[in-house]
Amino acid sequence: MGSTEDFDYPQIIFQYSNGFLVSKVMFTACELGVFDLLESGEPLSLEVIAARLGTSTTGMERLLDACVGLKLLAVELTQEGALYRNTEISNLYLTKSSPKSQHHLMMYYSNTVYLCWHYLTNAVREGRNQYERAFGISSKDPFGAMYRSEEEMLKFLAGQNSIWGLCGRDVLAAFDLSPFTRIYDLGGGGGALARECVSLYPNCTVTIYDLPKVVKVAKERFVPPEECRIAFHEGDFFKDSIPEAELYILSKILHDWDDDKCGQLLAKVHKACRPGGGVLLVESLLNEDRSGPVETQLYSMNMLVQTEGKERTPAEYSKLLEAAGFREVQVKRTGKLYDAVLGRK
Secondary structure: OOOHHHHHHHHHHHHHHHHHHHHHHHHHHHHHHHHHOOOOOOOEHHHHHHHOOOOOOHHHHHHHHHHOOOOOEEEEEOOEEEEEEEHHHHHOOOOOOOOOOHHHHHHHHHHHHHHHHHHHHHHHHHOOOOOHHHOOOOOOHHHHOOOOHHHHHHHHHHHHHHHHHHHHHHHHHOOOOOOOOOEEOOOOOOOOHHHHHHHHHOOEEEEEEEOOOHHHHHHHOOOOOOOEEEEEEEEEOOOOOOOOOOEEEEEOHHHHHHHHHHHHHHHHHHHHHHEEEEEEEEEEOOOOOOOOHHHHHHHHHHHHOOOOOOOHHHHHHHHHHHHHOEEEEEEOOOOOOOEEEEEOO
16 A cells, blocks of 8 residues: 555546536537537638637637647647647547547537536435436436437437447457347347347347337437348337347346346346347446446446446346346456346346
8 A cells, every 4th residue: 555645636636626627628519519610620710610600719719728638629820820620539439420429428418417417415315316406307217307308318319329339349249149049129229239239140130129209219310221130119128028039138227227126127038038048238347346447436326316226246237137037147348338248048
């Protein structure tokens, strides 16, 4: 154990206490369209950027300079003045048109998650989500709050799709899923993980099981009609029956719910599952001693302010699966944002 002199505590505290400022700078630049404007690669002056985006030069100058400091923009000083352009990172992840764009996720975090986190102290005191304080909506129905308007639902689904566009293949390739040909993606949302699945395993078909309004949006906005290997099933998997399949994918589902709800759902899945089939959980896993990873610890705090659930350790997920009747539970860490747990019937 090192002494306190081994650490620059004032600098660490400064960085941590100002982390929310960093987030808000990035969110604001996305919302105003800074990165989209500079996508072509042509450097632009402060005056041109402010005029095209309809902002003050005073405010925009400070925003652009902060983005330069965060390595989201680059600046070139010329005789005519400063010229700004995107960096490779912002072109790849923060412009709307990029195949790897995280723009929609940024907007969901800015307009929904950020507001819930304002009440984190209340969430810790009370042990429940903060939709009532943040939006005046009942905290008893987390997804009713998340999907409180079609616009919010679109942001959420598009944001989830962008995540699976980055790491969906990693979790689907963690185990060889080729023996499973009939797959149900429970809570499959916008369908990005289903699309990755049929791309990686061409012999399978995937049915997205989700609420009717989610299925409607997925069909209209995200899954092209010519993708014949993806089907849809409308329903609430807590209330309605679950059809028979060989494999069920639950990606970022169990972390939304407490152990009792997770147990109820897994028991229904086990009953519906064909003998020899299985269930694939896709979640961000805590270390067994809960010492990290820090990203997962922060996700678990987010589950507190937004849902009824939490992030769990591999042993906790294994216990839930085994209690529902699944055996031969295997865990694979991908080294990315999300990991994979496979249980067999």
